[in-house]
Amino acid sequence: MASERVTRYQPCYILRDSGIPCVIxxxxxxxxxxxxxxxxxxxxLVPDIDKAANVLTQRGWHLEDSGQTKFGNYPLRSAHHRLTPPIDVTQNRPAWSPGMGPPPPPSKGPPRPTTTILLPASEWNYTFPLTIQNLFPPLPELLDALIDKLLDDPLTDGTWHQLALLIAYLYDYVPALREKSYAENLKYEHRQFHYDSLSGMSIGLPFIRHERKIRDALREGSFQLCDCSADQEDESLFTAKAQARIIASRPSPFTAEEYEADKKRAEEEERRLWLEDE
Structure with missing residues (x-):
């Protein structure tokens, strides 16, 4: 059975075998x-973290202190359960040391179960479909939920930073998100966020506050979608120009003469070492 496969995703198989929807x-x-x-x-993400935790503890998982949970580099303050996997005695071997002979080869087996954090889907603005085909959320639903969570964040701790990082990663590495037309896959209230991300705005606190107002205005029907919702001369939102200006204002560590002299010394040292080898 899938629930017996010992992989990183093992808790998902256990939950689904128990009739509890979940997504990674x-x-x-x-x-x-x-x-x-x-x-x-x-x-x-699960519909009910208490029910999900109960299922896992019945299968040998252990509830741990949720105060130790981090979201990125920051404490996770929102509702969740933190669980550690059952102890597998077959894996309880001493760590390798030089006196034990040659080191063991890297494991070719699947990754072991790890500390698992159960999050309530409703608090992360995710709605489970009637039929779940995959352990992973569809890309539009993932991005919609992350954007909503970011724009709802009170910005009082580091949660917003990790959310912004996940969103920025998606825009940096997923080719589909570089297309303006991808906005049609997102909720209407998040489409301007997409357009503004492609316009060159930097995801920081000014951007988040700006996009929150835009989202709320779209919900109210008082804003019309456009290629960019802000003045591109606004350096609080478009930080690249300010960063380039700061870099340009810094003095070069070398003058042209110093660079050439340093280069000549390096060449002479290389030649000296070559002659010594001869």
Whole structure:
């Protein structure tokens, strides 16, 4: 059975075999769409975190202190459960040391289960479809939910930073998102976010506050979609110009004469070493 496969995704198989819908979230989800990110804890969206945790604990998982959970580099303050997988005695071997002989070859087996974080789907603005075909959310639903979560964030801790990072990763690495027409796959209220992201705006606090107002205006029907919702001379939103100006204002570490002199010294040293080898 799928639920018996010992992989990183094992809790998903267990939950689905128990009739609990779930989708993979956070780093694992964006990695599925081609983002070359490192994965840490395993985040899952479920309808009810208490029911899901109960199913996993019945299968040997252990509830841990949720105060230790992080979202990126920041404490996760919102509702969740943190669980660690059952201890597999067959894997309880001492770590390799030089006195033990040649090191063992890298494991070719699937990744082991890891610390799993259960998140309530409703708080992450995700609605489960009637029929779930995949462990991963469709790309439009993933992006819609992340955008909504970002624009709803109170911006009082680091949660917004990690959300913005996940969204920026998707725009950097998923070719489909570089197309203006992809907006048609998103919720209407998020389409201007898409257009503005492609216009060159930088995802920071000014951008988030700006896009929150735009989203709310779209919901109210008081804003019309456009290629860019802000003045492109606004350097709080378009930070590339300001960054380029700062870099240009910094003095070069070398004058042209110093560069040539340093280059000549390096060539002479290389020639000296070559002659010594002869």
């Amino acid at each position: 979230w956070c780093e694992d989800a964006v990695a599925h769409y081609g983002v070359p990110t490192v994965v840490f804890s395993f985040y899952i």
